[in-house]
Amino acid sequence: MRQHWPLPEETKLAYTGPDWLLLLLNSCSPPIRDLTKLVLWKAWSLHNDITHESESSSILGSVHSLLSMRSALDEMQQQQGVGCRDEQHCSSSDKRIRHSKGKQKGLASSWTPPVKGWTKVNVDGSFVAQTGGAGVGVVARDDQGRALFAVCQELRRCADAAEAEATACLLGVRLGAERTPGRVVLETDCARLAAALKGSSDRSELGFIIGETHEHAKMLEEWKVVQVKRESNLVADELAQLARKTELSKVWLNCAPACIANLLELDCKSDS
Incomplete structure (x- = not known):
């Protein structure tokens, strides 16, 4: 970790608490930084739900929510001509998440397709x-x-x-x-x-x-x-x-x- 740290030792001593997180995010790639922000936002949202005794999401529901928001943000960026900044990274991350979710028993589906016609x-x-x-x-x-x-x-x-x-x-x-x-x-x-x-x-x-x-x-x-x-x-x-x-x-x-x-x-x- 030390050899990759972007700041000298004496500078690190000046940063405490949330400053560390901001520095770490600044050193991350844009896709990782965006995903981390979404996770932090979701954690704060769940904290508020628990505090105010409102409806809270399960872990699986939170994963679904984060994927939905990320998908919606990507689509809005594409509409504005921005697009995804690292499409290969995004798709590979989504595949890993989908693979892990597919193993969870709570997602067992009983949907059946309609008859032909x-x-x-x-x-x-x-x-x-x-x-x-x-x-x-x-x-x-x-x-x-x-x-x-x-x-x-x-x-x-x-x-x-x-x-x-x-x-x-x-x-x-x-x-x-x-x-x-x-x-x-x-x-x-x-x-x-x-x-x-x-x-x-x-x-x-x-x-x-x-x-x-x-x-x-x-x-x-x-x-x-x-x-x-x-x-x-x-x-x-x-x-x-x-x-x-x-x-x-x-x-x-x-x-x-x-x-x-x-x-x-x-x-x-x-x-x-």
Whole structure:
């Protein structure tokens, strides 16, 4: 360590506490420095969650969140013409993280692809009452597990978790009718929404959203709603979390963001 230290011994004595961290970050490569900043930010965020007794994330959830934020930042930089400064390093790091996450038992998936000729659209909503933050996630896949489109959308106005779930269903059916106007299976892990969508009418506060969803469904050749377990809806959940935590609204056509690539791969492996 000493032979690589950029400062003389007498200078080091003048720095204490946080100064050491700033010096170390300054000596790192830009990709390592950016990743370290994200980890430090996440650690501080978790500290605040615990202090204020709000919803806290698991270790696996924190890893997902960091990957999502890094992916979102890279995409914003590319849109601005900046791009990733060390693409090879970023991709190799992501592969290592995805490989380690794939070994964790908590990620066991039970997602199954649709039968040939059908498209499966998974939807989910994310809402935190303490902050009022909300987001929805949607992913459509064919019988080979290939992503036809993926969506994450921030909800600036949302009353509760049920509204977030209903909005996700509406977005899934609307985009399914626009992009894959054939046979669609809509999967949600919300029992209330699955029951409401199977009915002919809904008189609750979500009635307007349910009604609009049925109107868009008329443009489909055939459709059905299926309630699934949460482990069958991991990709949509990750997209909803991405939208809520990063305030990102984006649509990917015939592809998917890097932050869910590992989950898509796990879903395909679980079926094989």
